[in-house]
Amino acid sequence: ITSTAPKVATIDFNNLFIVSLKPLLLEI
Incomplete structure (x- = not known):
């Protein structure tokens, strides 16, 4: 779970x- 949290955040x-x-x- 702790390893997947950063991935979702990114x-x-x-x-x-x-x-x-x-x-x-x-706009360009």
């Missing part, structure tokens, strides 16, 4: 990062 972080970049890419 996936969520990547998803938020991509979602935040999409609007910026659309």
Whole structure:
């Protein structure tokens, strides 16, 4: 369980990062 927690956290972080970049890419 402790080994899978960091993986899920990184996936969520990547998803938020991509979602935040999409609007910026659309504005360009």
